[in-house]
Amino acid sequence: MVPDFFQFYFPTKVLFQAGLSRDFSNELSLLGVSRMLVITDSHLLKSGMIEPIVEGLKLGGVEKTVLFSDVPPNSELTAVKKACEKGMEIEAEGILAVGGGSVMDTAKAADILLTLGGDLVQDYSGAHTLTSPLKPLIAVPTTAGTGSEVTQVAVILDESNGVKLSFLDRYLYPTIAILDPELTLSMPPKLTAMTGMDALTHAIEASTSLEANPYSDAFSMKAIRMIKDHLAKAVQTGSDLKARSNMLVASNLAGVAFDHAMVGVVHSMSHSVGAVAHVPHGMANSILLPWGMEYNFDVAKERYSDVGKRLGVKTQGMAVDEAARAAIEEVRALRAELKRACGLPDRLGEAGVKESDLPKIAQLSVEDGSSFYNPREVVEAEVLETLKRAY
Numbered sequence: 001m002v003p004d005f006f007q008f009y010f011p012t013k014v015l016f017q018a019g020l021s022r023d024f025s026n027e028l029s030l031l032g033v034s035r036m037l038v039i040t041d042s043h044l045l046k047s048g049m050i051e052p053i054v055e056g057l058k059l060g061g062v063e064k065t066v067l068f069s070d071v072p073p074n075s076e077l078t079a080v081k082k083a084c085e086k087g088m089e090i091e092a093e094g095i096l097a098v099g100g101g102s103v104m105d106t107a108k109a110a111d112i113l114l115t116l117g118g119d120l121v122q123d124y125s126g127a128h129t130l131t132s133p134l135k136p137l138i139a140v141p142t143t144a145g146t147g148s149e150v151t152q153v154a155v156i157l158d159e160s161n162g163v164k165l166s167f168l169d170r171y172l173y174p175t176i177a178i179l180d181p182e183l184t185l186s187m188p189p190k191l192t193a194m195t196g197m198d199a200l201t202h203a204i205e206a207s208t209s210l211e212a213n214p215y216s217d218a219f220s221m222k223a224i225r226m227i228k229d230h231l232a233k234a235v236q237t238g239s240d241l242k243a244r245s246n247m248l249v250a251s252n253l254a255g256v257a258f259d260h261a262m263v264g265v266v267h268s269m270s271h272s273v274g275a276v277a278h279v280p281h282g283m284a285n286s287i288l289l290p291w292g293m294e295y296n297f298d299v300a301k302e303r304y305s306d307v308g309k310r311l312g313v314k315t316q317g318m319a320v321d322e323a324a325r326a327a328i329e330e331v332r333a334l335r336a337e338l339k340r341a342c343g344l345p346d347r348l349g350e351a352g353v354k355e356s357d358l359p360k361i362a363q364l365s366v367e368d369g370s371s372f373y374n375p376r377e378v379v380e381a382e383v384l385e386t387l388k389r390a391y
């Protein structure tokens with residue numbers, strides 16, 4: 001399907017290689033950055049993963065670095081401000097972000113302040129508010145799920161009032177994404193499963209979004225196949241470099257897909273489950289994905305039939321309805337496999353959500369920005385029914 005209008009703009013240079021994070025001097029030399037702010041979290045710092053990466057920067061001409069490692073699990077305004085102040089200490093010319101989504105979002109927001117100045121990054125929140133390119137940002141993901149290393153979005157919590165601020169701008173695309181699967185080898189099984197299911201949700205929701213186009217589809221469909229073939233293996237055998245490599249690349253592809261096509265009702269619900277009951281994002285997506293697919297069944301079944309093929313369904317000779325149902329069952333089967341392997345919950349109740357919270361979650365889901373791109377109108381009463389089924 002070719003829509004009447006679409007665009008595809010993707011400026012991030014993506015490099016993949018095992019061990020690459022320890023030496024990407026060629027790229028650094030091209031950038032010509034000699035003072036660099038390194039942003040990570042305390043857990044990764046303690047793991048010893050950061051030191052060899054910072055050491056490797058010297059090979060590419062970086063003479064001075066300063067480290068900020070106080071990124072909380074959900075990126076917050078205070079952390080952005082402090083990270084920027086660290087960068088200013090050495091007049092940083094670029095930023096290296098090593099971590100998951102929270103680290104990368106913090107780095108994107110810190111880059112805004114560091115480049116454009118001002119005290120409050122919240123002054124730049126919203127869409128397309130930036131007036132000039134930012135300092136080079138190199139994103140090195142240590143999980144395989146968020147895809148934040150290739151998106152133009154950052155979400156930062158204003159901890160003073162509990163509101164999440166979104167930043168969306170073409171200048172927020174990282175300059176370079178370094179995909180080094182060795183960095184993901186030590187991810188525990190449950191985190192691997194959650195983040196992998198987040199990536200699968202990005203790919204499936206991007207494929208049915210109102211903004212889907214042939215480019216986003218190409219990325220979605222490849223990502224779905226790679227996740228189907230490698231996620232369970234990466235969870236069961238964390239040291240499997242091949243499975244880890246495939247998952248890291250799949251997450252990246254899914255990130256490109258949803259950056260261009262956006263997501264839908266599964267993310268609306270999981271954002272709201274996260275806000276109300278603090279269920280981790282990937283876990284909420286994993287629980288809600290098949291139910292969200294059922295919500296969209298009537299308008300998205302043709303697409304689900306395509307998704308089914310990538311999930312290994314033998315669709316030949318099947319009616320569209322049957323193939324689409326089989327796709328949803330494949331998602332359920334993958335979830336069941338992950339539950340057996342690492343105990344990933346497949347019910348909202350099991351994830352600690354209270355039944356009395358469901359009406360509030362349904363209300364927030366309708367208001368969530370992702371609902372705007374869902375192929376079917378997001379109606380509160382029906383979302384509540386869906387949440388009850390997932391409970």
Ligand SMILES: [Fe+2]
Nearest residue numbers: 198202267281
């Ligand atoms: Fe997500």
